[in-house]
Amino acid sequence: MSGSGTVGVLDVGCFSARLRCVDRAGAALEPVVNHKTRLRLDRSLDATGRLRDEGVDAVVSAVRSAAEVARRNEVTDVFGLATSSIRDARNAEEIRSRVRDETGIGLRFLSGVQEAGLSYRAARAWFGSEAGPLAVLDIGGGTVELAAGRGMHAEFARSLRLGARETTRRWRLDTDRPSGHALDALRDDAVERVLAAVGDEVPRLREFRTVGCSKVLRQLAVLAGRRRKGTKSRELHVEDVREWIPRLAALPPARRAELPGISRPRARQSLAGAVVAEALLTVFGGPVVTCPWSTTQGLLLALMDEGTGEWVRSQAA
Structure with missing residues (x-):
């Protein structure tokens, strides 16, 4: 080679x-x-x-x-x-x-905003130009990345400290019996933060196709079990997430890892990830169509492009 x-x-x-x-x-x-x-x-x-x-x-x-x-x-x-x-x-x-x-x-x-732009680029390459405008959601461990656009590059990108690991720690959801009050508080806080970040863009972005580029969203989609007709892609609806949140909360992490799509390492933070996903779907509408490509693939695409690759290298800290 x-x-x-x-x-x-x-x-x-x-x-x-x-x-x-x-x-x-x-x-x-x-x-x-x-x-x-x-x-x-x-x-x-x-x-x-x-x-x-x-x-x-x-x-x-x-x-x-x-x-x-x-x-x-x-x-x-x-x-x-x-x-x-x-x-x-x-x-x-x-x-x-x-x-x-x-x-x-x-x-x-890379900054969270840069990662958001790369997730968008990966989703655009996966779905193609014929998919129309895309709103891309990526729930990571520390942050949530949001990006949207109509062409190859995102016109809008934001990063929020609402990742599944971060919110599990902040709201003390890493116990076998998480507080219902904490779940409600996290949901309200997440909706407020997302609305503040997106602002007046909400009505426009709700007209875009919503894409999920993270393992959190993919595992929830597997859990919900919905497949898009005629494709291998999975969909996630807000009612799916609302149905699963109390069921996840009722199970200790070891039992959550027995559910379809949830890996053992991510089981402890799966509940917080679901609450954040509900908040995102509440704001963006939906349903979310999952995408197997994310930041890494977006970065590879950028590095393969000579001009963009040099720009990405120069921007990385």
Whole structure:
């Protein structure tokens, strides 16, 4: 394999470090290298927001493994992306410094707004221009990204600290018996924050096709079990989410992991993710059509475009 025509993204998040490499001349985003190391950084964040030593060790080990895979496959162009678990940690710069010194790969940060734009680009490429105007929702661990537009690039992008992990911690929903008052308070807070971010755009965006680009929304869609007629895509309606919130709240995390679509690592934060999803669907209308591509694919598409790729590299911190 020739490294000169191959570009890769190493996406280091809360639950995994995943290396995806694609051939610029090959089929659109068909991976020629796909390597994943599991992480559980949510278990290593202390009460102050600092990633403890065992979490940093796990990140270094995962990045080192990915770097070795890239070298074996002669891939020299690898963009290391650290998402909110590291970006928002109090010792983020210490983590980046150690990773760079011990692996040779520099982890870079994109702002939430930049990530929102990349999720939009991925959704646009997946659905195509014939899909019409898109409103893209991405519920991550630390933040929620919102983006909308009619063409290849988003005309509107926002990022809110409403991620599933963040809201689970803030509203103390990581217990076996979460408070109904806390669920109501989170729902009201999320609706208020989304409305404040979107503002007068709400009526216009409700006319757009709403797309979900996150695992939170995809797992809820699997849980709801609705498929779009004539396609493999899944839909998520606000009434689906409202039906499942009390059912998720009644189950301890270990039991939630037994449900269709919910993985064990994400089970604890699945309830908060569902409440935030309900708030988003309340504001945007719906239904949401899920998309398997998100920020990583949007970044790969940008890097494969010479002009856009240079701009993205220059904007990354």
